[in-house]
Amino acid sequence: RRFSADASLQVNYTLASARGMGGATDGALRVGSPFPQSPSVIGGDIYADSEYGPSAFDERHRVTVAGVIRMPFGFDLSPSVTAASARPYDQFSGPNPSGDGSLQILGDDGQPVGIRGARGKPLFNANARITKNFNFTSTRRLGVFIEMYNLTNRANFGSSFGTTRGNPTYNQPVGYLGGIGAVSTIPNSFQMQLGARFSF
Numbered sequence: 630r631r632f633s634a635d636a637s638l639q640v641n642y643t644l645a646s647a648r649g650m651g652g653a654t655d656g657a658l659r660v661g662s663p664f665p666q667s668p669s670v671i672g673g674d675i676y677a678d679s680e681y682g683p684s685a686f687d688e689r690h691r692v693t694v695a696g697v698i699r700m701p702f703g704f705d706l707s708p709s710v711t712a713a714s715a716r717p718y719d720q721f722s723g724p725n726p727s728g729d730g731s732l733q734i735l736g737d738d739g740q741p742v743g744i745r746g747a748r749g750k751p752l753f754n755a756n757a758r759i760t761k762n763f764n765f766t767s768t769r770r771l772g773v774f775i776e777m778y779n780l781t782n783r784a785n786f787g788s789s790f791g792t793t794r795g796n797p798t799y800n801q802p803v804g805y806l807g808g809i810g811a812v813s814t815i816p817n818s819f820q821m822q823l824g825a826r827f828s829f
Contacts, residue, residue, distance in 0.1 A: 635699035647684040664730025682744030716788035717745035749788035
């Protein structure tokens with residue numbers, strides 16, 4: 630939405646679900662499926678109800694808001710905010726006696742909780758860029774800017790939680806969303822950088 634020549638706003642909302650056998654939705658090996666809970670001579674009972682669940686990237690809701698606002702005295706403000714539902718992770722009780730993988734924890738009904746039966750922490754990340762423009766001629770302009778990331782200084786753990794009951798890290802954060810191997814990088818704490826751009 631362009632409100633005027635001095636302000637525009639873009640809002641994106643995604644409603645999604647990613648579920649599959651073994652928590653896999655494609656043939657990629659980036660996040661492999663856990664071994665089946667119940668072993669068998671052919672590799673395990675992959676058709677049990679507990680073997681079907683959300684993928685590691687299952688987010689039900691995601692909202693992104695970004696805008697550009699022209700301020701007085703040659704300043705431009707460009708904020709962006711992203712919020713998303715918590716991603717799932719697995720919970721295990723210990724090694725599977727079959728020697729393959731680990732056993733899922735059991736629910737109150739005595740049944741396995743299923744693939745990625747727990748949820749981590751929701752994502753919230755707010756950034757902003759402030760630019761001061763200096764116009765020298767009609768075609769030459771210098772923009773000096775400051776970029777600020779993770780304005781709320783929030784540690785976004787996502788689904789990076791300890792998975793094995795009995796370990797000190799069980800259900801405790803062990804990493805961050807957007808770390809090594811991720812498709813995007815999200816700052817773990819408040820960060821800022823300065824820069825300049827000369828247009829001619």
